[in-house]
Amino acid sequence: MGKRVSFLSLLLLSLLSGLALRAQEDPGQMERAFAILEERGEIVFEFYPDNISTVKQINTFLSVDRKTSMGFEAYANEEGFRKFLGYNIPFRLIERQARKKSGTGSGEFPGGWDSYPSHDQYVSFMERMADEYPEICRLDTLGQSVEGRNILIMKITGNPDKHEPEPAFVYSSTMHGDETTGYVIMLRLIDYLCFNYGHDSLVTKLVDNIEIWINPLANPDGAYFEDDGIPEPKRFNLNHVDLNRNFPGIEGSEHPDGMPYQPENIAQMDFLESIYMVMGANIHGGAEVINYPFDTWESLHADDEWYRRTSREYAREAQTMSGPVLYMLDLDSGITNGWKWYPVYGSRQDWVNYFNHAREVTIEINFPKYTPSAELPYFWHYNHPSLLRYMEQSLFGIHGIIRDESTGNPLKASIRVQGHDTLHSDIYSDSLTGYFVRLIGPGTWNLEISASGYEFTVVEDVQVNPGQATRFDVTLTTLASGVNRRDGLEISPNPFIYQAELSIPVSVPGLHRILLYDIRGRMVMEDLMFCEMTGIFIYPLEGSHLDQGIYLLKLISPADTRILKIFKSQ
Numbered sequence: 001m002g003k004r005v006s007f008l009s010l011l012l013l014s015l016l017s018g019l020a021l022r023a024q025e026d027p028g029q030m031e032r033a034f035a036i037l038e039e040r041g042e043i044v045f046e047f048y049p050d051n052i053s054t055v056k057q058i059n060t061f062l063s064v065d066r067k068t069s070m071g072f073e074a075y076a077n078e079e080g081f082r083k084f085l086g087y088n089i090p091f092r093l094i095e096r097q098a099r100k101k102s103g104t105g106s107g108e109f110p111g112g113w114d115s116y117p118s119h120d121q122y123v124s125f126m127e128r129m130a131d132e133y134p135e136i137c138r139l140d141t142l143g144q145s146v147e148g149r150n151i152l153i154m155k156i157t158g159n160p161d162k163h164e165p166e167p168a169f170v171y172s173s174t175m176h177g178d179e180t181t182g183y184v185i186m187l188r189l190i191d192y193l194c195f196n197y198g199h200d201s202l203v204t205k206l207v208d209n210i211e212i213w214i215n216p217l218a219n220p221d222g223a224y225f226e227d228d229g230i231p232e233p234k235r236f237n238l239n240h241v242d243l244n245r246n247f248p249g250i251e252g253s254e255h256p257d258g259m260p261y262q263p264e265n266i267a268q269m270d271f272l273e274s275i276y277m278v279m280g281a282n283i284h285g286g287a288e289v290i291n292y293p294f295d296t297w298e299s300l301h302a303d304d305e306w307y308r309r310t311s312r313e314y315a316r317e318a319q320t321m322s323g324p325v326l327y328m329l330d331l332d333s334g335i336t337n338g339w340k341w342y343p344v345y346g347s348r349q350d351w352v353n354y355f356n357h358a359r360e361v362t363i364e365i366n367f368p369k370y371t372p373s374a375e376l377p378y379f380w381h382y383n384h385p386s387l388l389r390y391m392e393q394s395l396f397g398i399h400g401i402i403r404d405e406s407t408g409n410p411l412k413a414s415i416r417v418q419g420h421d422t423l424h425s426d427i428y429s430d431s432l433t434g435y436f437v438r439l440i441g442p443g444t445w446n447l448e449i450s451a452s453g454y455e456f457t458v459v460e461d462v463q464v465n466p467g468q469a470t471r472f473d474v475t476l477t478t479l480a481s482g483v484n485r486r487d488g489l490e491i492s493p494n495p496f497i498y499q500a501e502l503s504i505p506v507s508v509p510g511l512h513r514i515l516l517y518d519i520r521g522r523m524v525m526e527d528l529m530f531c532e533m534t535g536i537f538i539y540p541l542e543g544s545h546l547d548q549g550i551y552l553l554k555l556i557s558p559a560d561t562r563i564l565k566i567f568k569s570q
C-alpha cells in the first residue's frame with residue numbers, strides 16, 4: 001500500500017487520525033455507526049491500537065482487513081463493534097461511497113468487459129458458456145447462500161464428465177462481497193479459456209491436463225446486498241459473518257470466530273473435499289499482494305520455498321504486464337507470508353493447506369477495493385498471464401499412480417516426503433484413480449508410501465527439476481496374512497507364542513518408546529530403543545511370560561505415535 005502514499009495523503013491521514021482520536025467522544029459519529037449497523041449489518045473503521053497484542057485479542061471478534069500506515073482497517077458486525085468499544089481504542093468511522101449504478105447491469109454483459117453484471121446477467125453468462133462449450137464446460141452449484149442464491153462453479157476440462165487422473169485446480173473469488181474486481185476477472189477467465197481452447201497452446205495444455213474449477217462469486221448475498229447491481233456490496237454474508245474467519249481453526253479451535261459454519265463455507269468445504277484438489281487461489285481485494293500460508297501461526301509451511309517462488313512469479317509477471325503503472329508491489333514487492341502481514345484465524349487458505357492437504361494462496365488483486373467499471377479491463381490485462389501460469393504450476397513436481405501389485409486396482413495411499421513434511425504438508429493419492437501430485441521444489445527426495453494392509457514402501461532419490469514433472473507409478477504389495485500393521489509398524493508372527501519380531505520403520509531418528517498394554521489398559525511392559533538413523537529396525541518382543549489374550553502395543557517415536565493390536569496364544 002505504501003507506494004500510493006504521497007506527501008499530500010500523509011498530511012491528510014494525519015489530519016484524519018487527529019479527528020479519530022476524538023471520534024469515540026463524538027456522539028454524532030457513534031450514532032452514525034449504529035445507524036449503519038442497523039441498515040447494513042456491518043461497518044468499516046480504522047483503529048489505532050497502542051500495542052500489537054491488543055490486535056491479536058480483538059482479531060477474534062473484529063474482522064481486520066488490512067494494516068494501514070496509521071493503524072488497522074477493520075469490519076465489524078454489531079456484536080463485534082460493541083465488544084471493540086469496551087477496549088477504548090481510538091477509531092475513525094469510514095463511510096463507503098455508494099458505487100455508481102451506471103457501471104452495473106446496464107446494457108449487455110459482458111460487452112467490452114467494462115461493467116459489473118447484475119445477478120441475472122451473471123447467471124445467464126454462466127449458463128450461456130456451459131451451453132456454448134459443452135465439450136469442455138460443466139456448470140455446477142456448490143450449494144446455496146443464506147438468502148438462497150446458488151453458489152455457481154464452472155468446471156473446465158477435456159472430457160468433463162470423466163474423473164481422470166488429473167490435478168484439480170480451483171479459483172474462487174469474492175468471499176468478501178465488496179471485493180468484486182476478482183469476480184469479473186474470473187468471468188473473463190472462463191470466457192478466455194473457452195474461446196482459446198484448441199487455438200492457444202498454453203490454454204489447450206491447461207484445459208486438457210487439469211480439472212479447472214472457477215467459482216467467481218463465493219458470497220453472492222454480500223455482493224448483491226442491494227439486489228440488482230452491486231452499488232453497495234457488503235463484506236460479510238447475510239448473517240453478518242466474515243466468511244474468511246469462519247473455517248475450522250488449524251490451531252485447534254473448532255470455531256475461531258465463535259460463529260457456526262456458514263452455509264456458503266460448508267458448501268465450499270464439502271466441494272473441496274470431494275475433488276482431488278492440488279492447488280488453488282482465493283481472490284480478494286484491498287491490497288495488491290500474493291499472501292501465502294500460514295495466516296494463523298508463525299511456523300512456515302514445509303514448502304515455504306515453493307510458495308515464495310511461485311508467488312514471486314505471479315507478482316513479477318503482473319508487474320511486467322502493468323508496464324509503467326505501479327501494480328502488485330505491496331509488502332515484499334507483491335508477496336507476503338500471511339502471519340507476517342497480520343494474523344488471521346479461521347481463514348480459507350489455512351483450512352485448504354492444513355486440513356485439505358492441498359495448496360492455496362490469497363491473491364489481493366486491487367487497491368482500493370472498488371475498481372471503477374471502466375478500469376476492469378486493465379486488471380484483466382495485468383493479471384491474465386499470471387493466472388494461467390499459476391495454474392500450470394499444478395503440472396510440475398512429482399506425479400504418479402499408486403496401484404495394488406496383484407490386482408492393478410488404484411489405491412488411496414499416504415505419501416510423505418522423508419525428513420521434509422510438517423504441519424499436514426503430506427498428501428494422499430486419489431482413491432478413485434490412485435493418482436497423486438506432490439508439488440515440491442527442485443531437489444532429490446525420498447517418498448514414504450503407506451496404505452492400510454500394504455507393505456510400507458520408500459521410493460528413493462526422486463529427482464525434481466524446475467518447471468518439469470517427474471512421473472513414476474508405484475505398486476504396493478499386500479501384507480502376508482497373520483501380519484498386522486499400522487503405518488508401517490508390523491509384528492510377525494501374529495498371533496505369537498513365545499517371541500515375535502516387531503519391525504519399526506523409522507523416519508525421524510531418536511528415542512523410541514515401546515509400551516505394551518493388556519486389554520484392561522494396564523501397562524505390562526515398557527522398553528526404550530534408540531534409532532540413530534532412518535530405516536527399518538527390528539525389535540525382538542519377548543512375550544513368553546504373558547497371559548494368553550489381546551494386547552495393544554504402543555510405539556511413541558519422535559515423529560508420531562502408532563498403535564498395533566497383537567495376539568498372544570498358547
Ligand code: ZN
Nearest residue numbers: 176179284285
Ligand atoms: Zn478479502
